[in-house]
Amino acid sequence: MIPAILPTYNRAPLSFVNGEGAWLWTEDGTRYLDMGAGIAVNALGHAHPALVEALTEQAGKLWHVSNLYDIPNQQRLAQLLVDNTFADTVFFTNSGTESCELAVKMARKYWSEKGEDRTTILTFEGAFHGRSSAAIAAAGSEKMIKGFGPVLQGFVQLRWGDADALRAALTDDVAAVLIEPIQGEGGIRVMPDADLQALREMCDETGALLILDEVQCGMGRTGLLFAHEWAGVTPDIMMVAKGIGGGFPLGAVLATENAAAGMTAGTHGSTYGGNPLACAVGARVMELMTEDSFLPRVNAAAGRLRQGLEGLVASHPQIFGEVRGAGLMLGIKARVPAAELVQQAYAQHLLTVPAGDNVLRLLPPLNITDDEIAAALDRLDAVATALERVV
Structure with a gap:
């Protein structure tokens, strides 16, 4: 049974x-x-007093209204993220998987709006981007996709650390490159700063968008707010989740104004994403992490x-x-x-x-x-x- x-x-x-x-x-x-912190989720530990206070205070006021209306806590958290990162705009999700879905859609919509048929996204073996149809297609491993076909098309997996293969594959018809600066599920494999810098340069040369998955390695985990900061580069789109909510379900996609240009009213949505409870906690997490x-x-x-x-x-x-x-x-x-x-x-x-x-x-x-x-x-x-x- x-x-x-x-x-x-x-x-x-x-x-x-x-x-x-x-x-x-x-x-x-x-x-x-x-020493697992809920797989890097409880970034400030269990039952942090400031997070308990933020959640309890908000719970006594308002839980959910939907994104049909302005949500002050959402605006507050978005501004904190914009002020402290490369991003010009933020969309809130409930998880890293949802962030992956939007990142993929955003990159493809960007090229569609330009009238160009660029849909291919380069990814890397050993990656983990979630368990939705797009996320498992992006990872491409047999373990992730077996039995769930037909697999969403448009992803090409490359060997981790193979710069020659990346340069050969990153042609002028590629829409984006999606990569974790540090692979978590793949075995804590770190992309060297020089390689990330070279990838940024290659994307600039071909016009491809750089999507960073910082769901696990972001939010202070590496000693800077986000892992890519060590290399001195910025992405066009970034996936965030796990530590941003300190244990409360919350994710986000951060993007430049240019990369997000195609995401106009009606192109994406979420019933729960960015709800008052999640954003009250997320804002407090950001305030604590950005203290000197x-x-x-x-x-x-x-x-x-x-x-x-x-x-x-x-x-x-x-x-x-x-x-x-x-x-x-x-x-x-x-x-x-x-x-x-x-x-x-x-x-x-x-x-x-x-x-x-x-x-x-x-x-x-x-x-x-x-x-x-x-x-x-x-x-x-x-x-x-x-x-x-x-x-």
């Missing part, structure tokens, strides 16, 4: 009833250190965590390989199945996230403390020691 919840998840036998900061509690009071002291603290914590992980690699070479990533979006390439590391971490009351290429992901809250980093490293050390006894 099929369960009441559609069985599409391979869930761990854990259930949490309370959270605070980087910690979660089960019903029996067992405490777990959360916030990102320097993220970078300090990232340095401490990475140094500790490098030490674990040196101490447990049978278990851990290289450390990957940037900021507090880090991964360890495992020498044993990463799934075994995740399972063994449960025994140490530590929550981590698996990724492709046999990588263990660490995506802690951005306000994680030094003591919590030390505790995470101690628990990972115990995980490795336990596995060394059986390998």
Whole structure:
């Protein structure tokens, strides 16, 4: 008999009833250190007081009116994003998947409005852009698309890091290039700054729009508000979600005025996107992340965590390989199945996230403390020691 919840998840036998900061509690009071943050969603940890206050205050006033009307919180958050990024305009969604759908539509509408038949979008193997029809077509992996055909046309997947293949494929009839500056699900693979700069130049040469998927690597995760800032480039369109809502479902598409020119009244919409509750929380997240002291603290914590992980690699070479990533979006390439590391971490009351290429992901809250980093490293050390006894 099929369960009441559609069985599409391979869930761990854990259930949490309370959270605070980087910690979660089960019903029996067992405490777990959360180094996954809901897959980079709880950017400020669980139950952050300022976010609870923002949500509670708004919940007592107004929940939903639809986008038939002006929404002050939406305008407030949009202005914060425009003021702090490359963007001239913002559309709010409920998730990263929805942001992908709009990014694809926006790029194709841009060329349609120009009277040019440019619909091809270049993407990269190992990518993850969501689970909608457009998102799985963009990723193109057999795991994502098998059984869901016919697959949406117009996407060409290239090898990750193959500059020659990219240059050959990026011709004058390509509409856009869609890429994650750091692949999350693909195994914490970082696009070097020089490669991102070269990609921006190639897009400028051919007119193709550059779409960045910063759903996982954005919102302070790498130590700057968005990962592309390290390379000193700007996209034409950017997908955002996860950390922007601090745990409340919220996403966005940011764009330049030029890239968004085709998106006029009636070309796109969302019933819930940008609702008063989500935008009240999102605005508070943005206010906290743009405080002068916030990102320097993220970078300090990232340095401490990475140094500790490098030490674990040196101490447990049978278990851990290289450390990957940037900021507090880090991964360890495992020498044993990463799934075994995740399972063994449960025994140490530590929550981590698996990724492709046999990588263990660490995506802690951005306000994680030094003591919590030390505790995470101690628990990972115990995980490795336990596995060394059986390998």
